[in-house]
Amino acid sequence: MNLSNLKPGQQGKILKLESSIGSIRRRLMDMGIIPGEIIKVEKVAPMGDPIEITVKSYNLSLRKNEAKGIEIEVLP
């Protein structure tokens, strides 16, 4: 399960950041996307990509392609 599978309103706990995403990985971590963190999908852009999430109580947007590298566990 990765972040791009979540629907707006759903929450998940970050398990792992795939190493295949390269330097984007460190960038994501710098933005607070760190294993253990709770992340919530707020919105999907009108054309279906990118998505908006909240993490560490601020709003961040990223493309689905980047979200695919973020492995999560869905929270109820």
Add this chain to the structure above:
Amino acid sequence: MSSQEKPLVVAVAGNPNAGKSTLINAIAGSRLHVGNWPGVTVEKKEALFDFEGRSIRMVDLPGCYSLSPYTQEEIITRDYLVTEKPDLIINVVDATNLERNLYLSIQLLELGIPMIMALNIYDEAEAKGYKINIKQMEETLGISVIPTSATRKTGLEQLLKAVIADKLVSPRTLNYGEDIETVLTGLRNHIQHEQQGLLDRYPERWLILKLLEGDTLIFKSTNIAVGSLPAELFDHLLRAHGDDIEGLLADVRYGLSAGLSREVLEKPEKRSIEITERIDRIVLNRYLGIPVFAAAMWLLFKLTFDLSSPFGDWIDGTLNGPIKRWSTAMLSGINAPDWTISLVNDGIIAGVGSVLVFTPVIFTIMFFITFLEGSGYMARAAFVMDRAMHVIGLHGKSFIPMLLGFGCNVPSIYATRTLENQKDKVLTALLVPLMSCGARLPVYLLFVGIFFPDNSGTVVWSLYILGMLLAVVMGFIFKKTLFKGESPMFIMELPPYRMPSFTSLMLHTWEKGKHFLVKAGTYIFAFSILVWFMLNLPWGVEHKRDSYLGKAGAAVAPIFQPLGFGTWEASSALITGVIAKEIVVGTMGEIYAPKKEIEKSEQPTVGQDIKEIVVSFGGAVKSAVSTLLYLPQKEEAEEEQSGLKEALKAQFTALSSFSFMAFVLLYMPCIVVIAAMRQEFGGWKWPAVAVAYSTVLAWVVSLIIYQGGRLLGL
């Protein structure tokens, strides 16, 4: 006294959207000097001023989230801090977003440079009911923490007082946990043993941490071979935490910032639905998002160009009317020869004019762009448009510069500043000239009026669409060639909506406009003078054909033969069109249908002239206001150019005129765009690429149109 003393060097660092530039504007205001960091498009602001008898040099570092080596802003910030060793850092922190902001603060503390924290946007945090224990923050971090609000200008004096009172000692070291600290000590001893000098050159703890993280830039600059560090030092750490040390350190730093923020910050139990959330429900809505965006863009476009163009016209009219009359009168008064009068009027004044007419549009656009960015809407626009722009390898934020390009390409080049990544900026700027700007329209109108009177609208539209289609094609080609392998990313904060401070807005707009006038203006002016000389040399040239311009036109004409317009007249017009594309029309007018010497009618007096300038300025204001209010305006009657029309009919066919229009659309951007690119990208490389590709593209496309049309028997 203070002036003899060495100024205290204060670097200002913080996250984007933490209000850093508003804070600096509020402190230093007009004393700010704006330039670029060497070799990059990132803005550098500096100010030198006295506060209570102490001289302070303040340097604004680009906003960044971390000190990793991955973005330009991060690299500039850390390079500056490490090599220039400022006396003090002011870390601007957004009090409403403490945890993420502290992540950078913790990295700044690693540098061991004395630091003060400006807890900014404090008023908003208070309004939200946040309680922040400042005393405890100061104790935990070992630095002074001053609550500020840059937009309300509160706390700024206390901040500066704290700056000059600071004892300038290194802040305390935060403990990163036993496992990491053990490795750090081991590494430090190793480096001390092997390369003692390094520990003097770099902040000690920072250097060791970066080596532990495997920071490639640090390995390169210290000449330490990657993998040469003794493996036994890391063994324990790797066994306990896995091999992702970079991730481990990010985790530790975020752990510290989360811990600190939990300790000092008390949020109200019940969270009210915030304004930002309410606005975004509409602005980013699945169905409403695009219509809202389209409306916002329509308004932006309308406001920018309709508001500014009457003033541009006024400047143009004043220079060409009264100012030229006055200079003629003055020069004739001292018996200056005719060529001097022409040089002053058609060279110098016209050259200055071609710079000045752009100022209203540049100022207006910079104002709106700064507003969009400062308010937080720019990020939303990018969010809504990213999917579409991504297709041609661009970023969502590229949309606005591209759109503005239809009005004028010049401010579009400046608007690429809103893009964070160098690749995105350059790629957008390269494609902007394919957006058919307002200056190309007069050329189309002249030709469609003659050759396509029955479907003029369709033909003009087809040119706009041709430009857009080619932007898609070229975007794709550039992505696969010039920018191959560069990983695109779109990880962008959606900051809360905020009202930008008016002073900050005005200052920013003024800086941009001034920059354009001085820097780009020089090139534009020089080129205009050059063209004047080409038109008028050798001295006393009778027929335009014999001028250097005509000769140059004749020399390049064969290149255009296969495109259907290989005449010296068309070629010369294309040469002068480099100043601004609408000049193609003027030059053609001069060449094909030279004006007869008009009997000098009664000259208006200086008094009448001044009155005219004032009255026409009033007219410009009225016209700007009435477009805003949608009052109908009288259209000016187009000048009759019957002589020109006859000549063109004889020289062009419908097919060759379409080929010519396509060429005008596509060939090298005008000198003003080139100057703007040179200014933005700090060198001639990208302007050269733009000139080369667009001219080749124009030639190929016109060739296909003309030769293809002939094959079809048109």
